[in-house]
Amino acid sequence: MSSGSNGARRVASLLRPSIIDSGVCRSCQETLGRRSYSSAAPAIESTSASTAADPAVKPAYIINAGVVLSRPPQITRELEPFEKAFFFYQKRLNERLALPFTKYFYFKRGTPADEDWKKKIQERRTAARDIGKYNAYDSDAWNDELLLGAKESEPEHQIEALVQDAESTANATSQDTSKKEEIPRPYPRITEADKKNDQKSLDRLLSRTLYLLVQSKEGHWKFPSSPVESGETLRLAAERTLAQSAGVNMNTWFVGFHPVGWHSFNPRRSKADNATEIEAPGSKIFFLKSRMMAGQADLSVNTQGLKDFKWLAKEELAQYLNTQYYSNIKNMLADR
Incomplete structure (x- = not known):
């Protein structure tokens, strides 16, 4: 040897x-x-x-650059029932702790403001309208917790109670009795796009992360991707791919220069290919993460023959993507 x-x-x-x-x-x-x-x-x-x-030797794989373009959540997530009940309990607890502070710090004894305050306390049984009828000096003052699922714990109910209280105060103190004051309500969490299930709109699922999917000319759904051209880095190829597929009417930001995941595809060989020993190269897609800041996708000028696009949450992607494709990319997507 x-x-x-x-x-x-x-x-x-x-x-x-x-x-x-x-x-x-x-x-x-x-x-x-x-x-x-x-x-x-x-x-x-x-x-x-x-x-x-x-x-004469052909490459085994064609390297592609893919883009995982996401629109981040616009509002906070929905509270769990326990979180709503606990938050409401904290509000009632604060009401109990604030009551020992004398009201005569704010109102002089015997004045109209003092009498008005006493009248409201008798009507509400509490100083705060949004925590329901509750009297910290009552024999049931110990019962300041809320049953799980009670309507008083719902943020919508609390907001409506506060708005109605503000409107009654504004109308009572207004000098123009012919016009009723209206306090603007906050915008709802459920938008028109949610009601219509408009999957092309960025105004749906405001508390979730949405991802851009495009439909190829063959009818397959995927993330925007295209082969890396000669002299390109993966980052430059991803930027070009996004511009060629979804247009330039978007303000986007690429998170980094390195891929967050990849997917490999090996095409099936037909009998003719086996007879002639012609083997088509496979495809490897390396995905870069990008964030959507403003604008909207536009396929009218795309150069890749794309037919349609959708903005979907993570669990909705499985309905449109190939099983193996989704299995390879699901772990690089945010749950919320």
Whole structure:
């Protein structure tokens, strides 16, 4: 045996620990036979060198740049029932702690303002309209908790109670009795796009992250992607892909220069390909993450033959994407 082969074995032993080594745990010993270490690098280099020298050898994969374009949440998420009840309990607790502070700090005894305050307390049984009828000086003052699912814990109910209180105060103090004061309500969390299920609108699911899907000319849904051209980096290819597919009428921001995930596709070979030994190259898509700041997707001038687009939440993507495609990209998407 030559000294060169002995040296190679010594190098390989350094790169790959022995299976019978007492310092290696049992689980690692079972997987050592399946691991691929850098000791195979010389074989890879010789293969790549022969590929570069032989122009007849075609690449096994076409490298593509993909873009995971997302619109971040615009509002806070919905509260859980327990969170609503606990928040309401804190409001009532604050009411109890604030009551010992004398009201005569605000109103002089016997004045009209003091009498008006006493009248409102009798009507409401509390100083705050949004926490329901509750009297901290009553015999039931200990019962300041709220049953799970009670309407008083719903933010919409609390907002309506506060708005009605403000309107009654404004109308009572207004000098123009012919006109009723109206306090503007906050915008609802459920938009018209939600009611119509308009999946092209960015005004739907405001508390969720939406992702841009495009439909190819063959009818397949995917993230925007295209092959990397000569001289391009993955980042430049992703920026070009987004402009060519969804248009330039969007203000977007790429999170980084490195991919967050990838998907490999190997086309099926037909009988004709097997007979002629022609093997079509596969496709590897490396996805870069990008954020949507303003604007909207526009496919009217796209150069990739795309037919349609949708803005979808994570759980909605599975209805349109290929099973293997979705399995490879789902873990790089935000749950909310």
